[in-house]
Amino acid sequence: MIGIIGGYGAAGAQAARLLYGWGAGPLRVGGRSVERARRFVAAEMPSGEAEAVAVDVDDAASLAAFVRGCDVVLHCAGPSHRTAERVAYAALIAGAHHVDAGGGERLEAIGMAAGGRSAVFAAGALPGLSGLLPRWLAATDFDAVHGLTAYTGVLDRFTAIGAEDYLHGVLGGSNEALAQWQDGCRRPGALTRRAGVELAFFPRPVSAFPYVDSEGERLAYDLKLIEGRWYTVLDGAHLGTALDAARVLDRTEAIAGLCRATALDVAGRTPYVTYLLQLDGTASGRPVTRTAVLRAPGIAQLTGAVAAVAALAALHGEVPGGAHCAATALDPLAAVDRLRKVPELCELTVFDGALDELSMAEEGAL
Ligand SMILES: NC(=O)c1ccc[n+]([C@@H]2O[C@H](COP(=O)([O-])OP(=O)(O)OC[C@H]3O[C@@H](n4cnc5c(N)ncnc54)[C@H](OP(=O)(O)O)[C@@H]3O)[C@@H](O)[C@H]2O)c1
Structure with a gap:
């Protein structure tokens, strides 16, 4: 299960669409409005492989409930400089790998909490x-x-x-x-x-x-x-x-x-x-x-695609354990190859x- 927080936002929707198209599901799409998440899932993901779940990253209980059962959590809600650490810790504590379209500060501290799991930050266009x-x-x-x-x-x-x-x-x-x-x-x-x-x-x-x-x-x-x-x-x-x-x-x-x-x-x-x-x-x-x-x-198309590539790599165990930025965590040949295959x-x-x-x-x- 990949849980995408901010999954109907500009970058998150692109990431969610790509992960759905690659068959990387099941997917969980969330944001503060479960109605918007439902509409997005119904319109873009008709196979039943995706669910809409409300989440507010500013509410610890809501965040913990959303990440429970996820193999990978993809954070596309931001603003990363204020929320990245909180969401990363919640994902890692729940036993999931973590990917963030932004962030990338205090990697050492997050790496210590990661255990064998991976946390990938700055998985966007710039940086990324x-x-x-x-x-x-x-x-x-x-x-x-x-x-x-x-x-x-x-x-x-x-x-x-x-x-x-x-x-x-x-x-x-x-x-x-x-x-x-x-x-x-x-x-x-x-x-x-x-x-x-x-x-x-x-x-x-x-x-x-x-x-x-x-x-x-x-x-x-x-x-x-x-x-x-x-x-x-x-x-x-x-x-x-x-x-x-x-x-x-x-x-x-x-x-x-x-x-x-x-x-x-x-x-x-x-x-x-x-x-x-x-x-x-x-x-x-x-x-x-x-x-x-x-x-x-x-910018949203490209950032969402880089975030999706990073989430897929984390799901497939292609990212080493610990906390990294996408530029050093991902295999550049495989990542660019995947991006080049995304139509248009x-x-x-x-x-x-x-x-x-x-x-x-x-x-x-x-
Ligand atoms: N590295 C790069 O090149 C790059 C480029 C662009 C964006 N980014 C990053 O990508 C992230 C998303 O940006 P965006 O442009 O896609 O923003 P956006 O279009 O505003 O989307 C934000 C999404 O997050 C949800 N959200 C907002 N506050 C939330 C909260 N407290 N809890 C849960 N969900 C919340 C929003 O839905 P609701 O408001 O309904 O909750 C929406 O679905 C940001 O961190 C941004 O910095 C990186």
Whole structure:
């Protein structure tokens, strides 16, 4: 039994649909409204392999009743930074594996409670696939890598819960703006924000905000990177302005501001998630540079799919015991392979050469 908390929300519904389609059931779909859960199950899961159950993660008894009997609990309710630990402990105490579309803090403490079971956090698009994709490219095309340049852009509406977690990720925790990875450590202030940047596969000039976070840092250690540069790409002026304003607003206003800004940025445009990832290294003893491009139609679709892939891996015993982030817990080859097979989810292409060459080739083609 896989229990999906927030299973009729934006990311949770996508995860639930995929798990149902893969025959991973029985499924239990929950949120605070049993009516909405029932409607979702009746409309999308007609085989009788899924049940609708009310759950409120803020109520310990309700949470304990929901996770009872589950083999895997998938937490898509958020906001993860406030609820991830509580839900993880409830799942692990009930003897289930745990997967969360967000979260990823205090892994050591949760790992101690996990026993032989696994708890997987940050199983979403960003963080999540953003850490898996470089591992996939490194394992597919290289013997060793030393340099990484990554641009990740999301043009999509944020839900209030998604906005709250995004804000926590950007303003709190491990995120360091303007830093890059160099020779084994973060270099604060090494890079600058850039506006009007023309990037291949982005439909308009964009703004690029450099940062290093704990996902990138872990990746740099694991791949033995000498140099790493990560950029958040913003397409439209509103989200950047709302993020600047969020630093001085109270949380409720800041979240509302982010939701408004993403709605304005996406108005009249086609939503997307695009990753551009360049790795420099060696293959068969020769210097090699390759660039992967992954494009998906929206943040909830991609996050739900990554969460579903992680839940399936946990169900099949493919995740080691203890607490991890999805980027290190999942086999990148198997995970990316599963994602590529989801109809109309993503397009992944690898090019020989650097990102700059790709931009020139695209201009040439135009
Ligand atoms: N890593 C990434 O790239 C990424 C991207 C997007 C989202 N996420 C994460 O995915 C999670 C879900 O986001 P979303 O955009 O799908 O949000 P959403 O559309 O608002 O869905 C939230 C779901 O959780 C339920 N819920 C809310 N409060 C609850 C509570 N106290 N107890 C039980 N259920 C509750 C909601 O139903 P009711 O309100 O009826 O209870 C709804 O079904 C968040 O943690 C978010 O940060 C991660």
